[in-house]
Amino acid sequence: MAIAVPSPQKIVIEPVTRIEGHGKVTILLDHEKKVKQARLHIVEFRGFERFIQGRPFWEVPVLVQRLCGICPVSHHLAAAKAMDRIVGGENLTPTAEKMRRLMHYGQMLQSHALHFFHLVSPDLLFGFDADPTTRNIIGVAKRFPDLAVQGVMLRKYGQEIIKATAGKKIHGTGAIPGGVNKNLPIAERDGFLKDIEQILTWSRGALKIARDYTVEHAKDLAGFGTFDSNHVSLIRADGAMDLYHGNLRAIDARGSKIFDQVDYQRYLECIAEEVRPWSYMKFPFIKSLGPEQGWYRVGPLARLNTCDVIDTPEAEAARQEFVKLLGGAPVNVSMAYHWARMIELLHSAEKIRTLLNDPDLQGTDLVVKGTRREEAVGLIEAPRGTLFHHYRVNEDDQVVRCNLIVSTTNNNTPMNRAVEDVARAYLSGAEVTEGLLNRIEVAIRAYDPCLSCATHALGQMALIVEVVDCGGQLLDRKARGGGTDAE
Amino acid sequence: MPNRMLFIGYGNPGRLDDGLGPACAAAIEQMHIPGVTVDADYQLTVETAATAAQHQVVVFADASVAGPEPFFFRAVEPAASTGFSTHVIEPEALMAMTRDLFRAETKGYAIGIRGYEFNAFGETLSAKAQENLAAALRFLVPVLRDSSFNVALTKGAGELPAEARNRS
Numbered sequence: 001m002a003i004a005v006p007s008p009q010k011i012v013i014e015p016v017t018r019i020e021g022h023g024k025v026t027i028l029l030d031h032e033k034k035v036k037q038a039r040l041h042i043v044e045f046r047g048f049e050r051f052i053q054g055r056p057f058w059e060v061p062v063l064v065q066r067l068c069g070i071c072p073v074s075h076h077l078a079a080a081k082a083m084d085r086i087v088g089g090e091n092l093t094p095t096a097e098k099m100r101r102l103m104h105y106g107q108m109l110q111s112h113a114l115h116f117f118h119l120v121s122p123d124l125l126f127g128f129d130a131d132p133t134t135r136n137i138i139g140v141a142k143r144f145p146d147l148a149v150q151g152v153m154l155r156k157y158g159q160e161i162i163k164a165t166a167g168k169k170i171h172g173t174g175a176i177p178g179g180v181n182k183n184l185p186i187a188e189r190d191g192f193l194k195d196i197e198q199i200l201t202w203s204r205g206a207l208k209i210a211r212d213y214t215v216e217h218a219k220d221l222a223g224f225g226t227f228d229s230n231h232v233s234l235i236r237a238d239g240a241m242d243l244y245h246g247n248l249r250a251i252d253a254r255g256s257k258i259f260d261q262v263d264y265q266r267y268l269e270c271i272a273e274e275v276r277p278w279s280y281m282k283f284p285f286i287k288s289l290g291p292e293q294g295w296y297r298v299g300p301l302a303r304l305n306t307c308d309v310i311d312t313p314e315a316e317a318a319r320q321e322f323v324k325l326l327g328g329a330p331v332n333v334s335m336a337y338h339w340a341r342m343i344e345l346l347h348s349a350e351k352i353r354t355l356l357n358d359p360d361l362q363g364t365d366l367v368v369k370g371t372r373r374e375e376a377v378g379l380i381e382a383p384r385g386t387l388f389h390h391y392r393v394n395e396d397d398q399v400v401r402c403n404l405i406v407s408t409t410n411n412n413t414p415m416n417r418a419v420e421d422v423a424r425a426y427l428s429g430a431e432v433t434e435g436l437l438n439r440i441e442v443a444i445r446a447y448d449p450c451l452s453c454a455t456h457a458l459g460q461m462a463l464i465v466e467v468v469d470c471g472g473q474l475l476d477r478k479a480r481g482g483g484t485d486a487e
Numbered sequence: 488m489p490n491r492m493l494f495i496g497y498g499n500p501g502r503l504d505d506g507l508g509p510a511c512a513a514a515i516e517q518m519h520i521p522g523v524t525v526d527a528d529y530q531l532t533v534e535t536a537a538t539a540a541q542h543q544v545v546v547f548a549d550a551s552v553a554g555p556e557p558f559f560f561r562a563v564e565p566a567a568s569t570g571f572s573t574h575v576i577e578p579e580a581l582m583a584m585t586r587d588l589f590r591a592e593t594k595g596y597a598i599g600i601r602g603y604e605f606n607a608f609g610e611t612l613s614a615k616a617q618e619n620l621a622a623a624l625r626f627l628v629p630v631l632r633d634s635s636f637n638v639a640l641t642k643g644a645g646e647l648p649a650e651a652r653n654r655s
Contacts, residue, residue, distance in 0.1 A: 051501075051608035066501025066608065072529070118533055137533070138567035138580065141587040148588050156534040169528060 025440055027423050035427055038420035040412075040444065041279055049402040057086055057393045061175050064389070067404075070450045073107035073162055073172065074382035074407075078389040080175035081245075082378030085265075086393050088370025089178025095363030096179035101244050102355045103165035103174060104380070108243060108348040109199070110158025111383035112300075112341050115448045116206055117151025120338055123445070124213045128438050135438075150202045154345075157192075157199050161352065164188050179367035189356055196353045203342075203349040207318060210342040214335065215325055223425070225334035225418035225443040228253035230286060230296035231305045232271075232410070234381050237261065239308030241347070243381040249306045250286055250296060255330050258286055264379040267388060273405065281412050284405055295413035298385025299447060300340035305330035312354075315347035334418050337446040382407045384448050408449040418443040491522030492631065493539055496548040497530050503609045504602025504616040507550040511600060514624055520631050531576050533584060540589035544596070544634065547578045548623075550616075551599030557619035560626070560639055563595030596636055598623055 024041040048067055055063060061080040065072035077100060084090040092100070122135045125144060133139075141148040159169065164184060166172025174180050214221060230253065234246035248267065250258040259270055273282040274291045285294035296302070304323075310316040322339055323329045331340075355361065378389040385407035392401035408415075422443045426436045496512025498505040509527040516525040524542065528535070531547070539545040547563065565583035576584075582595040600623045604613045612620065630639045 048608055063501070066499060066610075070529075114533060133567060136567055137576075138583050138587060141584060145588060148584075152533050152537055152584075152588065155532070156537055159534055 025419055025444075027419075027427060029427075035420065035423045038416065038423040039278060040415050040419050049404065052399050052402050054398050054400075056397050057083055057391065057399055058177055058397070060391065060399060061177070062171055062173055065171055067406075071107070071111065071382055071384070071407075073103060073166065074380055074387050075389070076166065076172055077104055077175055077244075078378040078380045078382075078387045079391075080177065080378065081380065082376040082389045082391050083177035084179075084378070085376035086373050086391070087177040088372055089368040091368060091370075092179055093363065093365045093368055094360040095183055096366055096368075097244075098355055098358055098360050099165050099180045099183060100175055102184070102352065102361065103162055103172075104244050105348040105351045105355070106158045106161025106165065108158075108383050109203075109345060109352065110155045110162070111448075112345040112348070113151055113154035113158065113203075113206070115383075116210065116338065116342060116345070117147065117154070119445055119448075121147065121151070121209070123438075123442050124209065124338075128442055129435050132434070132438065150205070154199060154202055154206075157195060161192065164192070176367065178369045181366065183363055183366065184361040186362060189361060192352070193356050196349070196356060200346070200349045200353065203346040204314070207339075207342040207346050210339045211318070211321070214333075214339045217335075218326070221333050221335040224439075225421050225446065226332055227334075227414075227417050227421060228332050229414055229417075230258060230289070230294065231302035231330055232286070232296045232298055233303045233306045233386055234264070234379060235261070235306055236311075241303055241307035241310045243303075243344070243348075245380075248379075248386075251306055251330060253330065253332060255305070258288065264388075265377050267377060267379070267390075271388075271405070273409075279412075281409055282405070283412050284410050285413075296410070297414045298407055298410040299337065299383075300344050301331060301334075301337045302385065303381060304340040304343065310343070310347055312347050312350035314350055315343050318343045318346060334414075334443060334446045337448070341448070384408055384450055385410050406450070408447075411447045411449065415444055415447050415449060418446065490524060490542045491544065492634070493524050493526065493542040493545045494548065494631065495526045495528065495531070495535065495545065497528050498550050499529055501608055501610055503604040503607060503611065504613055505550050505605050506610070506612060507600045507602050507616055507620055508548045510612060510620055511548040511598070511623060511627075514620070515627065515631065518628060520628070523631055531578065531581050533576060533581075536581050536584035536588060539581065539585045539593050539595075540591035542593055544594045544636070545582075545585075546627075546631070547595065547597040549597070549599055550602040550605075552602070552605070554599045554601055556601045557622040558598055558600045558626070560596065560598045562636075562640060563597050565595075594636070596639075598627065 026039045026041065027035060028037045030036040052060065052063060060083060061076050064075040064079045067075050084092065118137045122137065122140055125140060126135045137148060162172065163169050166174035167182060174182060230250055232248065232250045234242060235249040236242040236246045248262040248264050248270065249260045250270070252258055262270055270287055271284055272287045273284045275282055283291065283295065285291045286296060287294065304319060310319050322343060326333065326336060374394070375392045380387050387407050388405035390403040391399055394400045419440055422439050426439050494512060494515050496508035496510070498508035500506035500509050512525050512527040515523065526538070551559065563578040563582050565586045566579040567583055578595060578597050582593070585591050585593050601619050602613070602616045630636060
């Protein structure tokens with residue numbers, strides 16, 4: 001659909017389809033109908049920090065799962081890691097740490113699989129310009145049914161791992177301050193072991209699709225939402241990728257270290273957040289570089305860029321090929337997120353296999369405690385990137401302060417950059433084509449943002465395109481989604 | 488032979504009336520209706536299609552933002568949707584996956600219970616939402632027990648069975 005409107009104008013796309021929750025894209029044109037600025041508005045509800053004040057600290061790892069129905073395990077574990085320190089129990093028993101890691105790799109597996117098979121594969125298999133009514137998972141199910149089933153079954157396997165380690169699918173209670181409340185019985189372990197080779201096979205297949213697509217389209221993708229940036233993630237003491245625990249490392253666009261092996265209890269010395277009037281979401285940045293130069297990427301691409309090695313053999317081989325074929329680390333191509341994500345998918349499957357064969361999972365020493373603290377930070381590499389939980393607890397065990405920086409917030413500026421880059425490349429004049437809308441979605445989707453802090457309910461899922469003039473007057477509106485087209 | 492019925496309530500119980508679906512599922516679960524498997528989640532996800540395919544009927548319960556009061560009840564026909572995000576999918580898309588991926592002939596129905604308060608954190612339902620939930624349960628229980636979906640579909644939201652009208 002073409003929309004011709006007088007300039008200056010704003011073109012508003014709301015919400016973005018096939019991205020979690022709700023978002024809105026505004027493209028602001030100048031008087032010459034060139035892109036002046038593009039903004040991704042994310043409706044992030046920021047009341048949680050207040051909601052949790054006054055609650056007993058031991059409830060927090062369960063309560064925080066109410067933040068997000070997409071990644072409750074990540075919030076559960078990040079909060080538990082903070083509360084470990086509150087009770088002086090951060091040196092977990094082997095059983096506790098391995099149960100948590102199993103939970104986390106299960107989460108990583110299911111989240112990455114779901115994102116790739118069901119959000120991304122339609123774009124890669126059918127092309128960005130394919131009809132949106134077929135460029136979706138139902139279209140994949142009809143044309144590539146085996147692939148679609150693999151996505152579902154990978155997701156289901158990861159969910160079952162979560163259920164076995166967290167106790168239940170929603171409001172899991174597995175991680176508690178200082179440890180876990182259960183181990184993994186032999187019978188459950190054997191059930192997972194029975195299927196793990198199949199999971200690995202499917203993971204290798206997914207990695208191949210992402211790798212082949214990226215290599216085949218490398219030239220085009222290099223000009224699509226690509227820009228230099230800093231990268232931040234947790235890193236193990238020896239420089240290896242570690243998705244559950246480590247210290248903070250930041251590198252610049254050329255790979256030079258900005259800071260390294262920083263204890264995340266001191267994250268406020270390195271990271272700050274900026275508020276901008278047009279967005280509910282904050283804009284984090286590296287303090288030493290300031291808000292203009294210090295913004296950074298997190299998530300699979302950043303993790304592949306920051307780490308020196310991956311400690312599972314197949315994922316490490318894939319990482320080396322990734323670095324070699326994309327011109328050496330760090331890679332700054334937004335669409336390379338998909339390949340990086342599938343390397344992590346395989347890494348998670350390898351980790352799950354190793355853990356399932358570890359008898360520590362059947363141990364009975366589950367909880368440790370030590371000297372009580374009043375303040376603590378918990379960090380984890382969630383599927384979408386680094387997740388910060390920071391709490392202060394009073395002598396009555398009540399939470400009195402809470403600050404969260406969620407993964408999607410960390411990627412706020414990069415997502416805006418990606419949208420603007422695509423808008424500059426594909427929007428000319430005032431004509432908003434389906435191709436442009438699709439490409440904006442594709443660019444944002446590379447970051448796998450989770451916008452589900454907004455509630456959702458029947459009747460709320462649609463893509464709405466609004467044209468608004470600079471005075472805020474609505475000039476045009478188009479809605480798409482929910483199974484039907486609506487105006 | 489597939490199981491008789493899957494009842495799944497979804498929504499975020501930490502977001503006030505968004506928790507209507509899980510609250511409905513919890514209430515149904517306590518009734519131990521024969522042949523009814525009850526599940527609850529934050530939202531529908533793709534693997535729910537695999538579970539749905541193992542049942543003859545799936546009933547979705549969710550909060551409704553702007554639907555009729557106290558609730559609506561309708562059949563869910565399989566349909567592709569350009570509007571769903573696949574960490575969160577709509578009942579129609581889920582039924583399409585059940586049919587196209589798992590070759591199942593599962594029938595789908597949805598009950599949308601009207602809620603009012605969504606934009607805050609909190610673990611309680613609003614008073615009006617609680618009333619609507621009670622009405623929905625009075626309507627649902629005989630329908631689930633008897634599989635009387637065709638009869639249920641003939642009732643508009645304002646034409647509830649006697650059991651649903653008889654509020655205390």
